[in-house]
Amino acid sequence: MEHLEMRRKVIIMISIMAAMLFAALNQTIVGTSLPRIIADIGGIEYYSWIFTIFMLASSVTAILVGKLSDIYGRKPFILLGIAVFSVGSLLCGVSHSIIQLILCRGIQGFGGGMIMSTAFTAVGDLFPPRERGKWQGIMSSVFGLASVFGPTLGGYIVDHFHWHWVFWIFLPFGLVAFAAIYFLFPSVDRKKKESIxxxxxxxxxxxxxxxxxxxxxxxxxxxxxxxxxxxxxxxxxxxxxxxxxxxxxxxSPVLPLEMFNNRVFTVSNIIGFFLGAGMFGSIMYMPFFIQGVMGTSATKSGFVMMPLTLSMVAGSTISGQIVTKTGKYKKLAMLGLFIMVCGMSSMHFMDTETTNMTAILNMILVGAGLGIAFPIFTLTVQNATEHKYLGVATSSVQLFRQLGGTIGVSIMGSVMNNQLADRFNEKLQKLIAATPNFPKSMTGKIHELANPQVLLNQGAVMKKFSSLPPESVMFLKKVLGILRESLSHALNGVFLTGAVVIGLGLVITFFFLQEIPLRTSNHEKTEAASKSETA
Missing domain, CATH: 4.10.860 (DNA Excision Repair, Uvrb; Chain A)
Incomplete structure (x- = not known):
């Protein structure tokens, strides 16, 4: 499809980005809306499954559709993805129980996986690697924009309208994207020799x-x-x-194992794994630090996090332009990862006295580094593999990032829980030892305060104990102070772990990532590309 005139390519890209924005907004809008939704339909014990089912469905679909789109072309799957995602969104809005909502989120995940996988692959069909950088940078910025506007819009909708509109408001957007891709996106013939x-x-x-x-x-x-x-x-x-x-x-394997003989393909996916682990693992816990340790309100914490997204959008756009202009990517990837390490290392030194401005500066560093590095490893994989493997190669990048993110969140959660418990118990024992005539009746109340979630609503928690004697209230306030300091210490460990993980990705990039010339045609057979393959 790279032979199409530029005007038509741009219109197709706008349609693809509209489809991606449709899926991304529906994904990010849910987070701030869920408390209100759960309050209406119940099922707090299944809260996490609303996110888990989407992640599972989209991860599985992305890698499977990657190979299928290499056989049948991208158009059927991006259209099917929009259709399935739209049906899932419609059904989410009419759900009457948490189980129904989870099942419908699974349908959304299947559609979302198809959209994300085929959208980035379609860029590879339309443009050769040398021109692809700027477009993939712009595509990555779509996620950033969705992360800025989705949560804010979700909160506004549930505050002023019924929560069903969270899932319905963007349905016309999806219909427009479907129509544009249906009429503008070229169809290709099925590859006869390929079987499923x-x-x-x-x-x-x-x-x-x-x-x-x-x-x-x-x-x-x-x-x-x-x-x-x-x-x-x-x-x-x-x-x-x-x-x-x-x-x-x-x-005709769904994931050809010979692709892993390609050094650039393998190294890029390993780096993508570390990037996903450090990114998701650290950034997920930042709102917890802002609200629980710094005491910033939930509304204001969104504004503290917003610079991360905006700097990521700027970084990915600029990075893509530089790669397209220079044809070089390794130094830029290393710069992005280095900036991320600096940002996460700075987050490691935050404490209970940290101001919102300091947190914002750290967020800008992390976001800028992420924006610079994030699109590059999709490009390196696509450039180093044959065009017939474009779909499965692109979806493999998403798979490794998703695996890294899932494993990173889990490991860093264990780091936080262990360090929090050790620090809290150590400080609490010292406080009890320093308190004369400590009443054993306070033990149960201390146990209620041992959960870091109470830091997100300290006023309501302390109001519950307002009828106690003043000395008891003062003691419990000290316990909350210990919990706050312990959470700060634990999250410092999480951010340091993230910095180390991204640092490993930087080291691997420096020593093992080969820089081969970006091809100027999708069908070009270059000597440099063949050098990327090792036995």
């Missing part, structure tokens, strides 16, 4: 779902060494070996 790898698809799914679930639940719902988590890991390992066995024997 059903067995490989099944084993890959059975590998991914238990693996993602195990890291999502470990340390939260279940202990790491519980039978449930060990069982999930066991199923994933067995399915993985069956997947490898199958892929070596089928004629």
């Amino acid at each position: 790898d059903y067995a490989g698809s099944i084993f890959l799914t059975i590998t991914m779902v238990p693996l993602l679930l195990s890291f999502t639940w470990a340390g939260n719902q279940y202990d790491w060494v519980s039978p449930q988590i060990i069982g999930l890991f066991a199923v994933a390992i067995v399915a993985f070996f069956l997947f490898i066995f199958t892929e070596k024997r089928v004629s």
Whole structure:
């Protein structure tokens, strides 16, 4: 499709970005709306599943559709993705129970996975690698814009209208994107020699779902060494070996293993894994620090986080333009990762006295570094692999980032919980020892304050204990102070872990990522590209 005139390419890109924005806004708008939704339909115990089911469905769909789009073309799957996502959004809005909402979110996830996978791949169809950088930078900025406007709009809708409109408001947007892609996006003939790898698809799914679930639940719902988590890991390992066995024997594998002989492909995906782990693992906990440790309100915390998104949008756009202009990407990738390490290292030194301005500056550093580095590793993978593998290569990048993010969040959650418990218990014992005539009746009340969630609503918590004697209230305030300091200490450990993980990605980039010339045509066979393959 790179032979199309530029005007038509631009119109197609606008349509693709509209489809991506439609999916991304529907994803980010839910977070701030969920408390109101749960208050209406109930089911707080299944709260996390609303996010988990979307992540599982979109991750599995993305990697499977990657290969299918290489066989049948991108158009059918981006259209199907918009249609499935729209149906899921419509059904989410009419859900009357938490179980219905979770199932409908799963439908959204299937559609979202198709849209995200085929959208980034379609850029590769329209433009050769040398021109692709600026467009992928702009595509990445779509997520940033959705992260800025989605949560704010979601809060406004549930405050002024019924929560159903959270899922319905963008449906016309999806219809417009569907129509534009249907009429403008070229169709391609099915590749006759390619067959669908059903067995490989099944084993890959059975590998991914238990693996993602195990890291999502470990340390939260279940202990790491519980039978449930060990069982999930066991199923994933067995399915993985069956997947490898199958892929070596089928004629058209869902994930061709020979792609991993390509050094740039393998190294880029490993770096993407570390980038996902550091990014999701650290940034997810930043709002907790802003509200729980710094005491900033939930509304204001959104404004503190907003500079991260805006700097990410700016970074990804500028990065894409530079790559397109120079044809170079390695130094830029290293710069982005280095800026992220600096930002997360600065976050490590934040404490209970940190101001909103300091937090904002740290967010700008992390966002700028993320924006610079994030689009590059999709480009390096696409540039280093043959065009016939474009779909599966692009979806592999998303898969490794998602795996990194899931594992990163789980590991950093364990870091936070362990450091929080150790610090809190140590400080609490010293406070009790320094308190003369400590009444044992206070033990139960202290236990109520041991959850860091109470820091998000300290006023309501202390009002509950207002009838106690003044000395008891003063003691509980000191316990809250200990909890706040302990949470700060624990989150410092999380941010340091994130900095180390991103630092590993930087080291791998420096020593192992080859810089090969960006191809000027999708069908160009370059000597440089062949050098990227090693036995």
